Amino acid sequence: VGPQHADILAELNAEQRAAAAHGLADADARALLVIAGAGTGKTSALAHRVVNLILHGADPQRILLLTFSRRAAQEMAWRAGQVLSRALGLQGGEPPALPWAGTFHGIGARLLRDYAPRIGLAENFSIHDRGDAEDLMGMVRHARGLSATAARFPLKGTCLGIYSRVVNSGAPLAEVLARAYPWCAQWEEELNGLFTGYVQAKQDQQALDYDDLLLYWAEMLGDPGLAAELGGRFDHVLVDEYQDTNALQAGILLAMKPDGKGLTVVGDDAQAIYSFRAATVRNILDFPQRFATPARVITLSRNYRSSQPILEASNAVIAQAAERFKKDLWTDRHSSLKPQLVAVSDEAGQARWVADRVLERREEGLRLMAQAVLFRTSSHSAALELELARRNIPFVKFGGLKFLEAGHIKDALAVLRWAQNPRSRVAGFRVAQLLPGVGPATAARLMDTLADAADPVSAIAGFVPAQGDIEAWRGFAQLYAALASGKAGWPAELELVTRWIAPHLERLYEDARVRQGDLQQLSRLAGAYGSRERFLTELTLDPPDATSAHAGPPMRDEDYLILSTIHSAKGQEWKAVYVLNAVDGCIPCDISTGASEEIEEERRLLYVAMTRARDFLHVMVPQRFYVTQQTGMGDRHVYGGRTRFIPDSLLDKFDLLPRPEPLEPIRPKGEKPAPAMDVAARIRARWR
Numbered sequence: 203v204g205p206q207h208a209d210i211l212a213e214l215n216a217e218q219r220a221a222a223a224h225g226l227a228d229a230d231a232r233a234l235l236v237i238a239g240a241g242t243g244k245t246s247a248l249a250h251r252v253v254n255l256i257l258h259g260a261d262p263q264r265i266l267l268l269t270f271s272r273r274a275a276q277e278m279a280w281r282a283g284q285v286l287s288r289a290l291g292l293q294g295g296e297p298p299a300l301p302w303a304g305t306f307h308g309i310g311a312r313l314l315r316d317y318a319p320r321i322g323l324a325e326n327f328s329i330h331d332r333g334d335a336e337d338l339m340g341m342v343r344h345a346r347g348l349s350a351t352a353a354r355f356p357l358k359g360t361c362l363g364i365y366s367r368v369v370n371s372g373a374p375l376a377e378v379l380a381r382a383y384p385w386c387a388q389w390e391e392e393l394n395g396l397f398t399g400y401v402q403a404k405q406d407q408q409a410l411d412y413d414d415l416l417l418y419w420a421e422m423l424g425d426p427g428l429a430a431e432l433g434g435r436f437d438h439v440l441v442d443e444y445q446d447t448n449a450l451q452a453g454i455l456l457a458m459k460p461d462g463k464g465l466t467v468v469g470d471d472a473q474a475i476y477s478f479r480a481a482t483v484r485n486i487l488d489f490p491q492r493f494a495t496p497a498r499v500i501t502l503s504r505n506y507r508s509s510q511p512i513l514e515a516s517n518a519v520i521a522q523a524a525e526r527f528k529k530d531l532w533t534d535r536h537s538s539l540k541p542q543l544v545a546v547s548d549e550a551g552q553a554r555w556v557a558d559r560v561l562e563r564r565e566e567g568l569r570l571m572a573q574a575v576l577f578r579t580s581s582h583s584a585a586l587e588l589e590l591a592r593r594n595i596p597f598v599k600f601g602g603l604k605f606l607e608a609g610h611i612k613d614a615l616a617v618l619r620w621a622q623n624p625r626s627r628v629a630g631f632r633v634a635q636l637l638p639g640v641g642p643a644t645a646a647r648l649m650d651t652l653a654d655a656a657d658p659v660s661a662i663a664g665f666v667p668a669q670g671d672i673e674a675w676r677g678f679a680q681l682y683a684a685l686a687s688g689k690a691g692w693p694a695e696l697e698l699v700t701r702w703i704a705p706h707l708e709r710l711y712e713d714a715r716v717r718q719g720d721l722q723q724l725s726r727l728a729g730a731y732g733s734r735e736r737f738l739t740e741l742t743l744d745p746p747d748a749t750s751a752h753a754g755p756p757m758r759d760e761d762y763l764i765l766s767t768i769h770s771a772k773g774q775e776w777k778a779v780y781v782l783n784a785v786d787g788c789i790p791c792d793i794s795t796g797a798s799e800e801i802e803e804e805r806r807l808l809y810v811a812m813t814r815a816r817d818f819l820h821v822m823v824p825q826r827f828y829v830t831q832q833t834g835m836g837d838r839h840v841y842g843g844r845t846r847f848i849p850d851s852l853l854d855k856f857d858l859l860p861r862p863e864p865l866e867p868i869r870p871k872g873e874k875p876a877p878a879m880d881v882a883a884r885i886r887a888r889w890r
């Protein structure tokens with residue numbers, strides 16, 4: 203370990219240094235928990251710890267780093283690379299190869315591919331994204347006659363939500379229904395049957411949904427031999443954003459590192475915002491006591507991110523939380539700029555105000571990328587997106603509709619998936635219906651034929667679609683045979699698919715030209731992945747985000763504004779942050795049905811949003827914002843007022859901008875507005 207490295211550790215504060223060095227010098231074998239507020243350098247400490255481990259001889263191949271998104275994993279590997287090359291006195295910051303950095307789901311997928319033969323799983327299993335999973339749930343629901351039930355049975359998306367919650371929380375169905383889906387409780391028996399059918403269908407088709415990636419991994423660890431083997435594969439397991447893990451994920455970690463040795467988790471209970479995905483803050487609160495030798499706990503209290511007025515306002519918001527670990531954060535980043543609470547007329551006014559300010563800041567030298575607009579729900583940026591497009595301000599949206607969710611991209615990928623796994627009904631069903639004259643009935647008949655076929659290629663070639671276009675079918679059968687043989691190689695086979703699909707897009711979509719462009723974009727992406735399997739897995743698990751100009755991901759050197767849901771903004775920071783729609787009915791999102799624990803989660807959500815800001819924070823409050831309120835007499839629309847999380851008592855933490863643009867006065871029809879200026883009278887007056 204060179205002298206440079208000592209300098210680098212000196213950049214950390216004492217607590218961070220302790221976290222980075224835990225277990226090295228004193229052979230302390232305990233697990234480590236770093237629990238601390240926003241912006242206190244948890245993620246930084248974790249990156250330094252990775253570097254420190256490597257510098258002390260840890261094999262990067264044997265470090266498992268689990269993050270909340272693939273983007274976060276790449277970012278962390280990049281940060282670690284910077285530190286590592288400085289420590290070693292290298293030029294340029296090549297990231298260290300951290301082959302096992304990723305999300306729980308991504309890592310799960312890779313481990314399952316490795317272990318498939320040993321746990322009775324087909325090696326070529328498909329991974330269903332949320333849309334595929336819903337489709338399959340819909341098929342089973344239909345097959346079981348539940349869609350035709352007179353009284354309304356929950357929709358396929360709701361069914362999948364319930365199923366997922368049961369899997370991730372480990373709680374019984376009845377309990378999940380009572381707690382989170384009371385209006386579906388009457389269907390418990392049918393739902394139970396539906397889920398049995400759904401699980402069977404997935405297994406018949408050798409398909410895994412997102413939840414299965416965790417579930418199979420967890421089940422596999424139930425075998426003591428496999429658990430020891432998997433746990434032994436990694437000397438160090440490190441997890442960021444631990445407050446948002448669920449019971450299944452906690453179980454996986456415990457099974458891999460039962461004595462806690464080599465296990466490090468970091469997080470902030472005040473930022474727990476994923477309980478709707480069965481995450482439980484108990485994971486982090488109970489972590490120290492889950493081991494025979496309780497974990498070492500390190501807390502950090504100095505905030506390096508935000509200016510003092512921003513930190514003060516955020517602290518004040520979270521201080522009102524009913525239940526929390528008290529943390530006193532401080533910073534020495536003094537500033538006279540308080541965060542602004544900005545009253546605007548409505549969503550259009552909000553969009554104009556934000557766009558104006560974004561451009562102003564750019565004039566002052568703040569790149570677009572240093573600014574972000576955050577919102578509760580993806581649809582809430584619609585007005586802003588229009589405004590940005592009108593003014594040619596480029597942006598990228600995180601957490602919204604993904605590139606791969608567009609119908610035509612799914613079509614092309616389904617062809618590849620089907621070639622990968624002929625039993626995938628979801629893929630086959632979709633692809634067959636791209637052909638002229640093939641409808642659901644024919645597609646279903648084809649899939650039945652394939653289910654029993656020993657050789658799928660000849661079964662497809664020999665299939666005669668009753669009303670279908672035989673020529674078109676032959677063309678497809680040829681493509682299928684080519685893909686199944688794997689002769690073309692990757693990414694050439696994607697070219698085959700795009701060429702085959704082009705005329706079908708012309709027929710199926712009005713804007714076929716734009717969609718062709720997206721497919722070219724997809725081809726450009728493809729080269730970066732070594733194989734078809736890798737491409738499908740990675741894109742399914744972490745699809746690129748949609749952008750303004752085109753559907754694909756932007757180039758590295760472009761400058762663009764970030765639009766993001768608050769959920770997707772976790773762990774990140776920007777110089778300037780704009781929080782949209784800070785009104786009751788939006789944050790918190792449902793003002794009448796929210797149980798108190800849900801309201802608390804919404805408060806933490808606002809806290810997460812505010813603590814993303816370094817220097818400038820604008821909290822927007824449209825004066826006219828319709829929210830739907832469920833009342834005893836059905837839905838009705840009401841105006842939302844300023845969010846309850848910023849009550850009058852906290853107004854002194856903000857600069858108030860009480861200059862809403864004037865609302866259009868509401869006049870009875872026919873009545874002329876009074877003239878603002880009587881020009882004729884003024885001209886007459888000159889001659890008086």
Ligand code: ATP
Nearest residue numbers: 213214215239240241242243244245246506507773
């Ligand atoms: P969050 O809770 O939002 O995930 P965090 O606790 O993970 O935040 P980081 O993202 O690691 O915090 O750090 C916040 C900011 O503080 C970053 O810009 C980081 O570079 C900076 N920082 C962290 N530690 C130090 C330090 N010791 N000295 C100076 N700056 C630091």
Ligand code: MG
Nearest residue numbers: 244245246773
């Ligand atoms: Mg972090």
